[in-house]
Amino acid sequence: MSYINFYACCHITKGFTYSIITDLERGIYFSFPTEYFEILSQKNIPAQNNPYSSDPYFQELLNFLEKNKFIYQTQQKENISEVNTEFILPYEIEDIIIDAANGEDLNYKTEKIDIFCEAIQFRIYGDCTVDNLYHSINNIRAIGISSIEIIINYNEQLITQEAYADLYQKNNIISRIIVMNSPEAKKAEGSSILFTTSKLSSCEQCGIISESLFMPNQRTFLTSQKFNSCLNKKLSIDINGEIKNCPSMKESFGNISEISLSKASGMPSLKKYWDVKKDDIEICKDCEFRYICTDCRAYTQQDEIINDIDYSKPLKCSYDPYEGKWFSEKPILYK
Numbered sequence: 343m344s345y346i347n348f349y350a351c352c353h354i355t356k357g358f359t360y361s362i363i364t365d366l367e368r369g370i371y372f373s374f375p376t377e378y379f380e381i382l383s384q385k386n387i388p389a390q391n392n393p394y395s396s397d398p399y400f401q402e403l404l405n406f407l408e409k410n411k412f413i414y415q416t417q418q419k420e421n422i423s424e425v426n427t428e429f430i431l432p433y434e435i436e437d438i439i440i441d442a443a444n445g446e447d448l449n450y451k452t453e454k455i456d457i458f459c460e461a462i463q464f465r466i467y468g469d470c471t472v473d474n475l476y477h478s479i480n481n482i483r484a485i486g487i488s489s490i491e492i493i494i495n496y497n498e499q500l501i502t503q504e505a506y507a508d509l510y511q512k513n514n515i516i517s518r519i520i521v522m523n524s525p526e527a528k529k530a531e532g533s534s535i536l537f538t539t540s541k542l543s544s545c546e547q548c549g550i551i552s553e554s555l556f557m558p559n560q561r562t563f564l565t566s567q568k569f570n571s572c573l574n575k576k577l578s579i580d581i582n583g584e585i586k587n588c589p590s591m592k593e594s595f596g597n598i599s600e601i602s603l604s605k606a607s608g609m610p611s612l613k614k615y616w617d618v619k620k621d622d623i624e625i626c627k628d629c630e631f632r633y634i635c636t637d638c639r640a641y642t643q644q645d646e647i648i649n650d651i652d653y654s655k656p657l658k659c660s661y662d663p664y665e666g667k668w669f670s671e672k673p674i675l676y677k
């Protein structure tokens with residue numbers, strides 16, 4: 343008698359029509375019909391004489407999973423212990439988004455950062471010079487934040503492609519630079535500088551849910567089972583200086599010209615969505631992608647609001663887990 347088990351890094355998520363196996367080490371996932379969820383979620387599945395032994399599709403599925411190293415067979419039952427799914431990061435705030443009208447505005451806002459976090463993102467909509475970027479990077483470096491992502495519109499007169507390469511090379515704090523509205527889409531060789539043709543025009547471009555933006559990694563998979571996959575431990579300063587959970591959300595907790603970020607971050611109402619997870623959200627709770635998909639509370643269907651908390655499905659998602667189909671692919675930004 344032989345038995346089938348999944349590798350420890352593979353996790354099964356049940357959806358209404360389809361379920362998925364996510365390999366958190368390789369960052370890949372595979373869909374299968376939910377009717378096989380019960381048997382596949384067991385430990386030590388008998389390779390023969392199981393309820394689906396005579397189902398050719400199931401046998402084909404097992405062959406595929408074995409060939410692609412999701413499962414392995416043993417001659418004896420294995421003693422499989424539960425995997426610890428606790429995932430705790432030591433940061434009070436994990437990421438900050440700064441929306442800046444231009445380089446001067448970015449310098450002003452970065453000078454106001456008085457809180458430590460893991461990563462920061464600059465989104466600069468208007469004119470910005472290399473000097474503005476150096477100045478703001480130094481402001482962030484002084485606080486001890488270790489990662490900066492820069493999203494900016496292309497303007498060859500203000501920052502040349504060589505200047506971006508130089509900036510990236512001299513500042514290992516920069517994780518990625520995305521230059522939007524560029525005449526051509528390309529990736530600069532040997533760096534994480536991406537040039538894309540779509541324009542960065544407002545925070546309303548955010549919130550798109552697409553298969554190509556899924557994050558089948560351990561961090562997203564584990565945190566999204568307990569917390570909101572977009573808003574947990576996030577702080578933002580919007581283009582007008584308003585401190586928010588996300589720049590696209592309406593509720594402000596004060597303007598950066600009047601209140602410090604650290605003070606605003608202590609307000610309980612800023613955290614009201616931090617533990618609203620996908621399992622709490624209508625429709626998403628039946629979706630197989632719920633632990634690898636990011637959430638959005640700024641743009642929602644607005645049809646499930648309970649006690650001032652919006653539990654409705656993200657508006658910019660066209661996936662229907664009951665049909666198991668995407669109804670339209672939205673344009674992908676920042677990719």
Ligand code: SF4
Nearest residue numbers: 626629632635659661
């Ligand atoms: S239905 Fe919800 S969980 Fe599924 S893909 Fe859309 S937003 Fe993500």
